[in-house]
Amino acid sequence: MEKAVIYRIYFVGLLILIFAGAIVFKLTNIQWVHGEHYRKLAKQNTIKTFVVPANKGSIYSSDGSLLAVSVPIYIVRFDAVSPSDKVFNENLNALSDSLASFFGKKRSFYEFKLKSARSNKNRFLLIGKDLSYTQYARLKSFPILKLGIYKGGRMDSIKEVRKHPIGEIAQRTIGYIGLDKNGNKNGVGLEGVFGMYLNGKDGRILKQKIAKGQYKPIKDDNEVEPIDGYDVISTIDVYIQDIAHHALLQSLQKNKAEHGCVIVMETKTGHIKAISNLGRTEKDTIYKERLNYAIREKGEPGSTFKLVDMIALLDDNKVDTSKVYDRNGGLITYFGKDVVDSHRDGPQRISLAKGFEISSNTVLVKAVYENYKNNPKQFVDRINNMGLNKPLGLCLKGEGIPFVPQPNTPKWNGISLPWMAFGYGVEVTPMQTLTLYNAIANNGEMIKPQFVSEIRDKNKTIKKFEKEIINPKICSKETVKKLKALLENVVKKGTAKSIYSKDFSIAGKTGTAQGNYGINGGADKHYISSFVGFFPVKEPKYTCIVVVHKPSTVKGNYYGADVAGPVFKRIAQKIFSDSPTTNEIKDVNKKVNKQDNKFNEYFSKAQNDKNVIPNVKGMPGMDAVALLENMGLKVKLKGNIIGKVKSQSITSGNPLVKNTTIELAIN
Secondary structure: OHHHHHHHHHHHHHHHHHHHHHHHHHHHHHHHHOHHHHHHHHHHHHEEEEEEOOOOOOEEOOOOOEEEEEEEEEEEEEOOOOOOHHHHHHHHHHHHHHHHHHHOOOHHHHHHHHHHHHHOOOOOEEEEEEEOHHHHHHHOOOOOHHHOOOOOOEEEEEEEEEEOOOOOOOHHHHOEEEEOOOOOEEEEHHHHHOHHHHOOEOEEEEEEEOHHHOEEEOOOOOOEOOEOOOEEEEOOOHHHHHHHHHHHHHHHHHHOOOEEEEEEEEOOOOEEEEEEEEEEOOOOOOEEOOOOHHHHOOEOOHHHHHHHHHHHHHHOOOOOOOOEEEOHHHEEEEOOEEEEOOOOOOOOEEEHHHHHHOOOHHHHHHHHHHHHOOOHHHHHHHHHHOOOOOOOOOOOOOOOOOEOOOOOOOOOOOOHHHHHHOOOOOEEOHHHHHHHHHHHHOOOOEEOOEOEEEEEEOOEEEEEOOOOEEEOOOOOHHHHHHHHHHHHHHHHHOOOHHHOOOOOOOEEEEEEEEEOOOOOOOOOOEEEEEEEEEEOOOOOOEEEEEEEEOOOOOOOOOOHHHHOHHHHHHHHHHHHHHOOHHHHOOOHHHHHHHHHHHHHHHHHHHOOOOOEOOOOOOOEHHHHHHHHHHOOOEEEEEOOOOOEEEEEOOOOOOEOOOOOEEEEEEO
């Protein structure tokens, strides 16, 4: 009996020994044979690399104003387990006091919240979100939190929000980053095209998984530091942009039009100083930047294309401006199709110059058809040589592809030549038309439109965009001289005489195209009113085009001179009479210095005592609003944000109380 018990004990002992050996074998196998695999797996499951977004560069106007800027928004959380008992207990009251003062709540609220987090081992307690940099800098200086990740348990995260200080003005050109149908990022405007410069290079940071699926940084420093993006200096002038936007908006509302666009180009450089694209929303009186009509919407230009007729006729020495034509009662017929003048009364025998001034379709069509009917290729080659048969190659996406019918192709027929002579059967964009007129203003030199002047890294120029010449000479100097005189007479005594002013000189051409009249066909009859020209006439500084689609025809005021002309005049008048002297500065370096000075002024004020009201008098309205809102104040404006602050409702030096409303008067 005793031996049986002993055998059983030995047997059990042997089993235990074997089991222990198996455990030791398994542990050894896990540790030494498969250890690297399991360690790697554990690390993958608990430690991850997170992206640290780079600070995105800003987009500036040519005068140094911000057009697009990334505003950092901070989030601060608290790992209540990390601080030692001594650190937590000795600083609990001080931290509660600081948070209560910062967020405007009671001390007892935060004392209870922090103690509860400590007892519940909450490692991801939210302290504050959507914080400005000023608020974040103050918060991380509080007791316990100032000790960092390990000793203080403070965990920071940041995200960027893109802001447009001038609102929706020029939004389609300044651009934004959206999502396409597949959920991929899709850039629009300058934001999309120059993303390679603006975006910078993201950094990396390692974080370890903690309770509730949350992660905390392993150390204070990033594994790889992010590299900030560069700034894009656009050619847009905020002052001119504001003028163009509101002048177009006023015309669209007055004429109950569907949509329209305005472009203002600097004649010598090709710099686009303003571009506005407004389309009607579901509410009839509300217009917003919806599509970039100026560069993508191609269509039959109508009478503004008659400038091409005059360039060809004069430069090919076909006729002189004094050649007399018979209007035939304002009606002629080609291949069974009528060409009609918009106003058929008045003198019937008039010169070519007079025909251009009053925009006579019959006179211009006669002149072109009689001189090119036997060799239409000569006329079309003129158009091709001016580059009107191909895109301009703009930096922005979505440029419309022009259409010019070519002889000896399926799309050429008997009426192609006469129809082209008064702007039908061809398709161009407003930007392409503007580029042609700018070439005449620029003494024959055709320049590619530009939206960006340079890429900068703080004070260092990374890339400069020089003037690009499309065609150094689209016609002779003699032809340019005659055309300038003709375009000036259109305003003085022709179809645009209603916008003439003795105070400043304008040269240009009206256009009233009938939609679905030419190559489009169809029953949707509507009008497209336009005016394109330059000012001042002797030494043109700006070239401008205005195009308005589908103005109301109820009162009969749908002609280019009635709808688009007043917009042009308003822009020219405001630039002539109200432009600040800074707009006259041509030296690029001086403009950059102004930009730098504005930034330094803003930065200096932002670094002052965060507990007192700063002095923002004299600051640009956009900078003052950004500064005060980042300090936790609510800003109310009187006047246009583009101006400068002339007074503030709370005197500088007074104590700053968060969420207080401060009123700024802008001149």
